[in-house]
Amino acid sequence: MNETLDITVTKTEQTRLTVTDFSQLPFGKVFSDHMFIAEYENGEWTNLQVLPYGPILMSPAISALHYGQAIFEGMKAYRFADGKVSVFRPEKNFERFNKSATRMAMPSIPQDIFMQGIAALIEIDNKWVPSQDGYSLYIRPVMFATDPYLGVKASDKYTFALLTTPTGPYYSKALKVKIETEFTRADEGGVGYAKTAGNYARSLYPFAEAQKEGFDQLIWTDAVSHEYIEEAGTANLIFVIDGKLVTPSVRSTVLDGVTRDTIIKLAKNAGIEVEERRVSVKEVIEGIENGRLTDAFAAGTAATVTPIGEIGYEGKVYTLTDPSTRTISAGIAKTLNDIRYGLIPDEFGWNWIV
Numbered sequence: 001m002n003e004t005l006d007i008t009v010t011k012t013e014q015t016r017l018t019v020t021d022f023s024q025l026p027f028g029k030v031f032s033d034h035m036f037i038a039e040y041e042n043g044e045w046t047n048l049q050v051l052p053y054g055p056i057l058m059s060p061a062i063s064a065l066h067y068g069q070a071i072f073e074g075m076k077a078y079r080f081a082d083g084k085v086s087v088f089r090p091e092k093n094f095e096r097f098n099k100s101a102t103r104m105a106m107p108s109i110p111q112d113i114f115m116q117g118i119a120a121l122i123e124i125d126n127k128w129v130p131s132q133d134g135y136s137l138y139i140r141p142v143m144f145a146t147d148p149y150l151g152v153k154a155s156d157k158y159t160f161a162l163l164t165t166p167t168g169p170y171y172s173k174a175l176k177v178k179i180e181t182e183f184t185r186a187d188e189g190g191v192g193y194a195k196t197a198g199n200y201a202r203s204l205y206p207f208a209e210a211q212k213e214g215f216d217q218l219i220w221t222d223a224v225s226h227e228y229i230e231e232a233g234t235a236n237l238i239f240v241i242d243g244k245l246v247t248p249s250v251r252s253t254v255l256d257g258v259t260r261d262t263i264i265k266l267a268k269n270a271g272i273e274v275e276e277r278r279v280s281v282k283e284v285i286e287g288i289e290n291g292r293l294t295d296a297f298a299a300g301t302a303a304t305v306t307p308i309g310e311i312g313y314e315g316k317v318y319t320l321t322d323p324s325t326r327t328i329s330a331g332i333a334k335t336l337n338d339i340r341y342g343l344i345p346d347e348f349g350w351n352w353i354v
């Protein structure tokens with residue numbers, strides 16, 4: 001990090017800490033007292049500030065609303081037993097944020113604004129980092145286009161914000177997922193690898209339809225043949241087949257997940273063979289049927305490590321192994337958890353103590 005940036009701080013007059021029930025924290029609904037904002041104008045980021053969390057004034061003509069120039073990230077801050085706060089691998093999210101920005105014709109955010117913004121926000125909202133096991137402060141960086149102009153072009157003005165929300169895991173039980181073969185999430189040459197709003201918007205209708213059939217989440221397949229598994233939209237997917245960790249390789253249609261990358265490194269370190277490659281629907285279904293597929297889970301910052309209990313495909317529902325018997329994902333999830341909460345040495349240097 002370079003020199004200390006000039007960040008204007010305006011503190012809230014009334015903290016909401018005292019009226020927040022930390023035992024009831026549905027994902028993304030409760031926000032901490034403050035947020036960080038920076039504005040991009042005339043080719044530079046200015047007006048860096050920490051201010052009370054709340055509505056911001058904007059024109060209904062801003063181009064993010066009309067043409068979708070909007071990107072985001074997700075990372076988490078954990079409370080150690082000694083009270084310290086650590087953000088997990090923020091530089092990976094920073095790098096991916098700027099990859100998304102480039103693809104969406106948006107300006108990059110400098111690393112010092114990203115990191116010092118997080119540090120300033122966590123310093124002021126330190127008490128919002130939960131201490132219960134499994135809980136953390138989810139950090140949501142977002143950037144959106146703010147030109148009040150209806151011509152179709154990349155905006156000249158943007159707002160970058162950091163919001164924080166104390167939370168438990170996104171999913172609370174093993175998932176029943178549907179392999180989607182009608183709708184698609186992403187195609188080659190598109191924006192699937194970017195964390196941009198439209199990827200999530202286009203998933204909502206197929207997701208709602210699957211929910212009506214009793215599913216919790218979708219497994220997206222490739223847009224050309226629907227024969228290969230890509231990701232779950234809210235998380236990457238990892239399977240254990242013949243004792244090996246098998247995960248769809250990262251490509252232009254799949255998000256390069258930080259949790260996915262972390263799990264691959266932890267598995268290799270534990271001597272588990274890892275295959276990053278195209279994964280066919282056929283081998284997953286056959287693996288469930290012949291017992292070679294012994295474990296399957298969603299991996300993401302919000303999702304953490306969530307077991308997949310059932311998979312629906314072409315009208316049939318396949319039941320996987322009992323999640324309580326899965327030693328590989330449970331072992332990796334525990335190691336990951338222990339590193340994040342500072343319970344075991346952080347050999348990989350992933351924790352950024354704020």
Ligand code: COI
Nearest residue numbers: 074075234300301302303
């Ligand atoms: C995350 O895991 O941080 C995500 O962005 C997934 C989110 C859409 C719930």
